[in-house]
Amino acid sequence: MPVANRPPPRPAAPPGVRAPRWVAWLPVLLLLVDIVAEAAFPDAVAAGFLLTPIPVVVAFSYGPRAALLSTAGVIGLQIALAARAGHLDEQHHIWIYVATLLSGAMGTALAWQRIRQERSLVRARTVAETLQRAVLRPVPERAGDLRVAALYRAAHADAGVGGDLYALCDTRFGVRLLLGDVRGKGLEAVRTVAEVLGAFRAAAHDTSCLAELAEQLDRTVMREAIDRGDEELFVTAVLLEYTAGSGRVDVINRGHLAPLVLSGTAVATVSCPDELPLGLGHLAAPAEPAATTGVPLPPGHTLLVHTDGVSEARDASGTFYPLAGRLGSLGTSAPDLVVAFLDRDVAAYAGRLHDDLAVLALSPSPG
Incomplete structure (x- = not known):
């Protein structure tokens, strides 16, 4: 789900369900071949023998009525x-x-079953898209004086939502953002994503301290681990808070990849304490609130946070995606252009994604 607020397109039949376009012309080809063979070898060819499979071939591209006709x-x-x-x-x-x-009987039944399957898959895709929009709400292009862009790609495209997460809340304390990665995959990871995002959206508006917000999310993940009986459940996450006109963004890193700051062709890694992931905070000794790092963010600079689906994407030779080098050669730090570039470039570099991918980019508006 790249940046933008646009609603998703109306779901079409999933790729791979419909037969290739050339299959629709096979009945015509069989008809022509049969007529030519009949004319060329009238004494050796049984009339119409090549026409027998036509109803089954028709069923791959058309409906039951066409198969009957x-x-x-x-x-x-x-x-x-x-x-x-x-x-x-x-x-x-x-x-x-x-x-x-x-x-003809088999072709009619096949056409009916194919259409039924297509409709079922379209419904499943619609449910997945609805789930994605409910769990991973579209990020607005502007929040206060911030320009924001987001990108999300699930490793399994049909699932819509994977184990990565992000959210933005424009609160009375400032614009708050969360980006994270749940340990594990599948439906259990999606369940954790929904729990963490729900807790973040509820607490972000009522918790004045970013460190306390991080602690609440830590307790949410710990409760989820207890409910599931999974002692190894955790979520790596980065929490951000930006106050309009401050020229800085506060960062808390809970075991996640370090954010990057982009300015033209310069790409710098944000140095901030690497706390334990969400759900494992109770293991810290002594237990202290997460450290908050203030990062200068003047207009023209962009803060980028991402999951390992970007930095650990590999090409055919197994080489990791060179994120900093690619961004440095881009020549722009506009959030929408950076995210659009990553959307294209990571896919071109790695081909099929083997891990979920999430990106958030934010930059103060000039003036």
């Missing part, structure tokens, strides 16, 4: 060709008619 048309043509040769009631021709009739 093609069955009737094929049998009619076979009878006409046999009558022309004077073989209308010969036994082998009668068996051709029967075979065509069976082919």
Whole structure:
């Protein structure tokens, strides 16, 4: 789900369900080949023998009605060709008619099942897209005087939501953002994503201290781990807070990849304490609030946070995606352009994604 507020397009039939376009022309090809063979070898070719599979071939591209009509048309043509040769009631021709009739029955059933499957997959994709929009709400292009852009790609495209997460809340304390990565995959990871995002959206508006907000999320993940009986459950996360006109963003890093600051062709890594991931805070001794790091962020600079789906994307040789080098050669730090570039470039570099991918980029508006 790249940046922008646009609603998702109306779901179409999933790729790979419909047959390739050339399959739609196979019935015509079989018809032409049969007619040519009939004309070229009238004494050696059983009239209409190549027409028998046409209803089944039609079923791959068209509906049950087309399969029925093609069955009737094929049998009619076979009878006409046999009558022309004077073989209308010969036994082998009668068996051709029967075979065509069976082919038509199978083609009609196949077409009906294919359409039913397409509709079922479209419904499943619609549910996945609705879930994605409910859990991972679109990030606005502007929040206060911040320009914001976001990117999300689940490793399994049909799932819509994976184990990565992000959220933005424009609160009375400032604009607060969260980006994280849940340990594990599958439906359990999606459940944790929903729990963490729900807790963040509820607490971000009522908790004045960013460190306390991080502690609340830590307790949320710990409760989720207890409910699931998973002692190894944790979420690496970065929490950000920006107050309009401050020229800085406060950062708390809970075991996640360090943010980057982009300015033109310069890319710098933010140095901040690396706390334990959410859900493991109780292991720290002594237990203290998470350290908050203030990062200068004047207009023209962009803060970028991302999950390891970006930095650990690999090409065919197994080489990791050179994030800093690619961003440094981009020549711009505009959040929307940076995110759009990563959307294209990571896919071109690594091909098929093997891990979820999430990116947030924010920059103060000039003036």
